[in-house]
Amino acid sequence: MPHISPSATASPLEEVRRKVKLTEHTVENVNSTDFPGTYEEYDDAWSQEKFEEKFQIDIVSLSTTEMEFDMVGVDAAIANSIRRILLAEVPTMAIETAAIWNNTSIIQDEVLAHRLGLIPIKADPRLFEYKPKDAEAGSSDDTLQFSLKIRCSRNNVTTDATDPRVLFKNHKVYSRDLEWVPLPGQDHLKNKGIGPVDKDILIATMRPGHELDVDLYCVKGIGKDHAKFSPVATASYRLLPEIRLLREFHGEECERLQKCFSPGVIEVRETPEGKKMARVVNARMDTCSRNVFRHDDLKDGVVLQRVRDHFIFSVESTGILPPDTLVSEAMKILMGKCQKFLQELDDKANSFTSSKDKHRKGKKS
Amino acid sequence: MAHGITATLANYRTSLQSPSTANIGQEANSSGDESCQTFILNDEDHTLGNALKYILNKNPEVTFVGYSLTHPSENKINLRIQTSGKPAIDVLKQGFKDLKQMCSHMLTTFESSTRYYKENHMDVNSDMDQS
Secondary structure, three states: OOOOOHHHHOOHHHHHHHEEEEOOOOEEOOOOOOOOOOOOOOOOOOOHHHHHHHOEEEEEEEOOOEEEEEEEOOOHHHHHHHHHHHHHOOOEEEEEEEEEEEEOOOOOHHHHHHHHHOOOEEOOHHHOOOOOOOOOOOOOOOOEEEEEEEEOEEOOOOOOOOOHHHHEEOOEEEHHHOEEEOOOOOHHHOOOOOEEOOOOOEEEEOOOOOEEEEEEEEEEEOOOOOHHHOOEEEEEEEEEEEEEEOOOOEOHHHHHHHHOOOOOOEEEEEOOOOOEEEEEOOHHHOOOOOHHHHOOOOHHHEEEEEEEEEEEEEEEEOOOOOHHHHHHHHHHHHHHHHHHHHHHHHHHHHHHHHHHHHHHHHHHO | OOOOEEEEOOOOOOOOOOOOOOOEEEOOOOOOOOOEEEEEEEOOOHHHHHHHHHHHHOOOOEEEEEEEEOOOOOOEEEEEEEEOOOOHHHHHHHHHHHHHHHHHHHHHHHHHHHHHHHHHHOOOOOHHHOO
16 A cells, blocks of 8 residues: 555645645645635634644754754744744844954954954843943943953964964964953843853954954844844744655655655665565655656656645754744744734824813813 | 944944834825725834734735835835724734734743653753753
């Protein structure tokens, strides 16, 4: 028996609603159609109960910097909002201003300032406020100060070595040379391990006599303003692939079929009678290359699809916050946006009715 | 701030830091028909626009909903709602409520899944300490 997934028996309409079909030259059923009025036989009106019934999250892997999880039962519009918020709207702390007291290295002031800005700073942004736009100096609530004071000098060695590591001291400036200067009132941050996430980011190279003396000021910001504030290295999703074999594949065909897909997708087994047979074991691994459509004798036996509401998210943090915290924060931010507008609409309605009342009273008197 | 040679990094701040008082506005509607209106959402883009469009499309009372970014350098969206009779503003409110409730459920599900994963798959000392 060929391997047939349960959905193979689903109605054609259900397929159109739930699957994106990959054909040789086109992609079919790309758009969501589950809206009221599209289908007579479905009630597609929004229902929180129905949503809660089918919504599901499965964590596949999780570490301090990376995470993969499946989000099932949402529309692309929602999944994409979460992704976009992760990239551009979850705040972090980053260096915003560099006061350069001395820079005699060969790297220009503005290039140095830019490089410093991009260093991920380990500090929980939730402990800080946004710096008010008109504030000149930062306060302990909104600013972290670092200092970079380093000078390259000759090492007192009498060798004929040419290696700068032997000849010079501090000839390479790394992110570990940034020193946090707690502002008055930041004592509570002292056990939070504030500093650069990675200690070995090269900032500049120097020669004896070169010197850097820079004061750095970090503020809270979001990726929409500048990419240095983005809390993720990448945040992306893909749809779960689904591969169905419509007929049995035997003998030589099996290996060819297997090679059309990513490793681990198709398994070739030998039956007790000594015949080779192919079956789908892990469609998730597939990159959906559609290579199978290049084989005229194979392509009619395979259906390639993607499940429209099954998102495989991959989130890679810069290391400032763990990836699961970032996703939680992103969801909270989307909730916050709704709350903000709801509040404003309510305030507006109230002020409108109260001004109407005033107007009426004015007329009476 | 210190006086030195100060190099301030590129800073084209949105109104994020000092939010303008009004984040939502309504286009004047000459006909006075409350069932068709265009709302202006300041400081928003596809992130909220598309999610909102989806949830409003799910409302059977909505006959049309669409949004557009007015211009790449203008930080706002126009959201057009037409209904089969109900005031558009009520439908919009319902949309925000539904979206918020949906996110709330997503958040609790996500947090319980991560908690479960951490309890079952993670040796706090080995896995989390790879940095």
